[in-house]
Amino acid sequence: MKILVVEDEPKTGDYLRQGLSEAGYVVDLGRNGVDGLHLALTDAYDLAILDVMLPGLDGWQVLQGIRRAGKEMPVLFLTARDAVDDRVKGLELGADDYLVKPFAFSELLARVRTLLRRGGKAKEADRLNAADLELDLLRRRVTRAGKKIDLTSKEFALLELLLRRQGEVLPRSLIASQVWDMNFDSDTNVIEVAVRRLRAKMDDGFEPKLIRTVRGMGYVLETAECG
Ligand code: CA
Numbered sequence: 199m200k201i202l203v204v205e206d207e208p209k210t211g212d213y214l215r216q217g218l219s220e221a222g223y224v225v226d227l228g229r230n231g232v233d234g235l236h237l238a239l240t241d242a243y244d245l246a247i248l249d250v251m252l253p254g255l256d257g258w259q260v261l262q263g264i265r266r267a268g269k270e271m272p273v274l275f276l277t278a279r280d281a282v283d284d285r286v287k288g289l290e291l292g293a294d295d296y297l298v299k300p301f302a303f304s305e306l307l308a309r310v311r312t313l314l315r316r317g318g319k320a321k322e323a324d325r326l327n328a329a330d331l332e333l334d335l336l337r338r339r340v341t342r343a344g345k346k347i348d349l350t351s352k353e354f355a356l357l358e359l360l361l362r363r364q365g366e367v368l369p370r371s372l373i374a375s376q377v378w379d380m381n382f383d384s385d386t387n388v389i390e391v392a393v394r395r396l397r398a399k400m401d402d403g404f405e406p407k408l409i410r411t412v413r414g415m416g417y418v419l420e421t422a423e424c425g
Contacts, residue, residue, distance in 0.1 A: 203225055204249060246274070277296055328361060
């Protein structure tokens with residue numbers, strides 16, 4: 199899942215980017231309205247978090263630009279002013295939710311998760327399954343045969359991607375861009391290492407093995423039925 203954050207205050211922007219990255223999202227940060235709108239229109243995001251008071255274009259104008267371009271991703275506003283006017287204006291312009299600064303990060307994360315569930319692909323499932331493996335998107339929890347499996351945020355994101363595209367061979371370049379937000383560099387073995395660790399946690403000691411390496415191509419998660 200990819201999130202756009204537009205925030206001009208350096209500390210808040212960095213804090214949001216770091217927190218959301220640690221929660222397993224890929225984050226792009228725009229430091230002003232013009233850059234933010236440019237990012238929103240040139241890349242694909244699952245959610246945008248917009249500060250209202252921005253240099254260049256303000257948050258409202260960024261939102262208008264996003265909606266005018268026909269982009270439907272959910273938008274969460276950050277407003278320093280606890281004014282009913284702001285809230286009404288934001289919602290009228292097509293924002294989906296708002297949060298008054300200062301806020302607790304846990305509160306922001308809860309709103310983000312709710313919006314991501316609601317937005318985009320309508321009625322997205324709360325759980326992804328393969329055989330006896332279950333990934334719970336709400337609780338960010340993974341179990342296999344009922345046994346809890348502890349994953350890092352990157353491992354979780356990797357498993358989520360493999361589960362969402364079950365049966366499909368995912369090239370390393372796609373995994374790199376979706377999970378690490380980096381361009382694929384064949385010299386790096388970061389993906390191989392992550393897949394190995396993920397397998398050790400969710401396939402070792404269990405049957406059937408779910409993640410398969412397709413030599414020279416990438417990885418696929420599949421159950422016996424679709425294999
Ligand atoms: Ca601001």
